[in-house]
Amino acid sequence: MIIELGHFALTLAFAVSLVQMVIPLIGAHKGWSGWMAMAEPAAIAQFLLVALSFGALTYAFVSSDFSLSVVVANSHTLKPMIYKVSGVWGNHEGSMLLWVLIVTLFGAMAAWFGGGLPPTLRARVLAVQGSIGAAFMAFVLFTSNPFERLAVPPFDGQDLNPLLQDPGLAFHPPFLYLGYVGLSICFSFAVAALIEGRVDAAWGRWVRPWTLAAWICLTIGIALGSWWAYYELGWGGFWFWDPVENASFMPWLIAAALLHSAIVVEKRESLKSWTILLAIVAFGFSLVGAFITRSGIITSVHAFATDPTRGVFLLLILGVFMGGALTLYAARASAMEAKGVFGLVSRESALVFNNILLAVSAFVVFIGTIWPLVAEMAFDRKLSVGAPFFNMAFTPFMVALGLILPIGAVMPWKRARMGRALRQMAPALVLAVALGGLVFALQTGRSALGPVGVALGAWLVSGAFVDLWIRAGRGPVAGKLLRMTRLPRSDWGKAVAHSGLGITMVGIAGMLAWQQEDIRVAQLGERFEVGQYEIVLETVERIEGPNYISTTATVSAWKNDEQVATLLPEKRVYPVAGMPTTEAALDNGLLRDIYIAIGDPQDGGGWAIRTYIKPLANWIWAGALIMALGGMLSLSDRRVRVAAGARKERGAAPMPAE
Structure with a gap:
C-alpha cells in the first residue's frame, strides 16, 4: 500500500507540475493575478508530493521490500542500515527520484522566500522551474520507474555495489545533487528574466544567494567524492579526471564565475548578458552530466545506467531546455544594455578576467571530456584523454586565477590604479615569495611544482587577510583588529573562501610534488x-x-x-x-x-x-571545506540572504517585447 501511495504521489506531482508550468506563464502574460498566484501553492504541493514519494521508496529499502525490482538489485537483508538508506540513491532510478526531489525543493523554496519578487517574475520563475520538474518526472515515470513491482519477489536482494557501501558515498550524492540540480533555479531566474524583459541590479541580487547555496553544496559534494576516491579505490589519488568527475566539476567552475559576475550586475549593472548566459550554461552542464552518467556512452565507476533509450530521453531534455533558453537569449541579449562604465584597471575588469579564466578552464575540461566520444563517432578512432592533458591544459588557468584574485579584491569599482593595489598587497607578496623560496631551498632535485604551489597558496591566504585589514580602515592596530571583527559576514566569507582555495592549491601541489x-x-x-x-x-x-x-x-x-x-x-x-x-x-x-x-x-x-x-x-579537503564555510558565511549575511526576496524598483526599463 505504501509503495502504491508513493507511485500515485509521483504521478500526481507530475500533473501538478504541468499546471505549474502553464497557468502562471499565461497569468503573467495576461496580467491575471489569480493565475499567477497559482504558482506558489503548486510549487509547494509538488515538493510535498515528491517528498512523499521519496519517503515511500526509502521505506521500501529500510524494510527490505523485495517486491520492488530496484530494492532487489540494490539491497540485501544483511546490509547495515546506513547503506540501506543510501541504497535509495545508490542506483539510477532512486537517484533520479532524488534529482526530482531537489528540483521541487528549490521551487518550493523560491515560493516560500521569494515574496518580495515582482509578481510576474516570481510566476515565471516558478513556471520554468515547474517545467524542469515536469520533464524529469516524465523521465522517471516513463523510463526509470522506481516503483516497478516483481511478479515473484525473491527471498533476498543482490546487494548494493560494494564500492558505494562507504560513509563518504552515503552523503556524496545528496550534496552533489543539491549543488548541480540546485543550479536549476538560477536557470529559471535567467529564463524568467529574459521572458520578463528585465535584467537589472535587483535581478543580480536575487540570483546570487541561490547560486551561492548551490555552489556551497556542490563544493562539499565534490570534496566528499574526492575524499572517497582517495581512500576507497586503493590507488592513492584524489582526482582521476574521470568523465563523471568532470561532469560535476564543470558546473562548479561556471557557478563560481556566475557568483562573481552577478556581483558586477548588482553593483554596477554591467555584464548582464554574460551573467544570463552563465546561468543558462551552468545548468546546461548539469544536464550534460546527467546525460554522460546515464546514457551508457561512457564506462565509469560513477556511471548509473547503460540504457540508450534513457540517454535519448535525456538528450531530448537537454536539447529542449538549452535550445529554448539559448534561442530566447539570442533574441533578447541585444536589448540588455550595460549601464556601468568602468576602466581597464578596475574591480569590474578583474572580475571579467576572473570570469574568462573560469569559463575557459571549464571549456578545456569539457573538450577533454567529450573529445574521445567525438573522435569515435566522427573519425572511428578510439582515443583516451587522461590526466597529463588536463594537468597541462587546466593548471595555467588556475595559476592565473590565483594570481589575480587578491589584487582584484582590493581594487575599487569603476577605476583603479594598479600601482596602488600592488603596494597594498606588498606584504602578502613578500610573504608568498619568501615561503616559496624557502621551500625551493629545502627541497633538492625536485620540480618547481611544490614551491610554486606553496607560494600561490600563501599569496591567496595572506592576500585575503590583507583585504580584510584594508577594509578595517586606518588607526591603531588594536582598533583595526576590532573593526575587522565587525566587518560584514559577506566580506569575511569572501576572504575565507579565497583562503580555502589557497589551502587546496598548497595541498594539491605538495601531494603531487613530494609524495x-x-x-x-x-x-x-x-x-x-x-x-x-x-x-x-x-x-x-x-x-x-x-x-x-x-x-x-x-x-x-x-x-x-x-x-x-x-x-x-x-x-x-x-x-x-x-x-x-x-x-x-x-x-x-x-x-x-x-x-x-x-x-x-x-x-x-x-x-x-x-x-x-x-x-x-588533508589540506586538499580541508581547503574545500573552508571554501564551503566561506560561502556559508556570505550566505548568512542578511544583506545577501534577504536579497533572494528583496525588491528594487529602480533599474533598467523592461526590454521591448518581441
Whole structure:
C-alpha cells in the first residue's frame, strides 16, 4: 500500500507540475493575478508530493521490500542500515527520484522566500522551474520507474555495489545533487528574466544567494567524492579526471564565475548578458552530466545506467531546455544594455578576467571530456584523454586565477590604479615569495611544482587577510583588529573562501610534488623503508564482516625507532555481489598521510603491499571545506540572504517585447 501511495504521489506531482508550468506563464502574460498566484501553492504541493514519494521508496529499502525490482538489485537483508538508506540513491532510478526531489525543493523554496519578487517574475520563475520538474518526472515515470513491482519477489536482494557501501558515498550524492540540480533555479531566474524583459541590479541580487547555496553544496559534494576516491579505490589519488568527475566539476567552475559576475550586475549593472548566459550554461552542464552518467556512452565507476533509450530521453531534455533558453537569449541579449562604465584597471575588469579564466578552464575540461566520444563517432578512432592533458591544459588557468584574485579584491569599482593595489598587497607578496623560496631551498632535485604551489597558496591566504585589514580602515592596530571583527559576514566569507582555495592549491601541489611511493611483495615480519619511515607487515588474517569477508593486514609504521602508527588495510569480498574491494588504511596527519593498501597473496609467499607517504594530503579537503564555510558565511549575511526576496524598483526599463 505504501509503495502504491508513493507511485500515485509521483504521478500526481507530475500533473501538478504541468499546471505549474502553464497557468502562471499565461497569468503573467495576461496580467491575471489569480493565475499567477497559482504558482506558489503548486510549487509547494509538488515538493510535498515528491517528498512523499521519496519517503515511500526509502521505506521500501529500510524494510527490505523485495517486491520492488530496484530494492532487489540494490539491497540485501544483511546490509547495515546506513547503506540501506543510501541504497535509495545508490542506483539510477532512486537517484533520479532524488534529482526530482531537489528540483521541487528549490521551487518550493523560491515560493516560500521569494515574496518580495515582482509578481510576474516570481510566476515565471516558478513556471520554468515547474517545467524542469515536469520533464524529469516524465523521465522517471516513463523510463526509470522506481516503483516497478516483481511478479515473484525473491527471498533476498543482490546487494548494493560494494564500492558505494562507504560513509563518504552515503552523503556524496545528496550534496552533489543539491549543488548541480540546485543550479536549476538560477536557470529559471535567467529564463524568467529574459521572458520578463528585465535584467537589472535587483535581478543580480536575487540570483546570487541561490547560486551561492548551490555552489556551497556542490563544493562539499565534490570534496566528499574526492575524499572517497582517495581512500576507497586503493590507488592513492584524489582526482582521476574521470568523465563523471568532470561532469560535476564543470558546473562548479561556471557557478563560481556566475557568483562573481552577478556581483558586477548588482553593483554596477554591467555584464548582464554574460551573467544570463552563465546561468543558462551552468545548468546546461548539469544536464550534460546527467546525460554522460546515464546514457551508457561512457564506462565509469560513477556511471548509473547503460540504457540508450534513457540517454535519448535525456538528450531530448537537454536539447529542449538549452535550445529554448539559448534561442530566447539570442533574441533578447541585444536589448540588455550595460549601464556601468568602468576602466581597464578596475574591480569590474578583474572580475571579467576572473570570469574568462573560469569559463575557459571549464571549456578545456569539457573538450577533454567529450573529445574521445567525438573522435569515435566522427573519425572511428578510439582515443583516451587522461590526466597529463588536463594537468597541462587546466593548471595555467588556475595559476592565473590565483594570481589575480587578491589584487582584484582590493581594487575599487569603476577605476583603479594598479600601482596602488600592488603596494597594498606588498606584504602578502613578500610573504608568498619568501615561503616559496624557502621551500625551493629545502627541497633538492625536485620540480618547481611544490614551491610554486606553496607560494600561490600563501599569496591567496595572506592576500585575503590583507583585504580584510584594508577594509578595517586606518588607526591603531588594536582598533583595526576590532573593526575587522565587525566587518560584514559577506566580506569575511569572501576572504575565507579565497583562503580555502589557497589551502587546496598548497595541498594539491605538495601531494603531487613530494609524495613517495613503494610497491613490493612483503613477507610477514619484513621491515622496509619508505621515505623517513620503516614499515613492517605484522600479520594477515581473515575476518568476517556483516555482509563481506575481509583479508585484513596489520601494518606498523616506525620513525626513529619509535612506532608512530598501526594500520589495518583490508581486501574485502562481498559474496552476494561477487565483487572485491580494496580498503586502504591511513594514518592521517597535519603534514602527511601514511597510506597503505594490501593486494593479493603471491605464489612465492608474501603479500603485495602498496605504500605511500603523501605530504599535505588533508589540506586538499580541508581547503574545500573552508571554501564551503566561506560561502556559508556570505550566505548568512542578511544583506545577501534577504536579497533572494528583496525588491528594487529602480533599474533598467523592461526590454521591448518581441
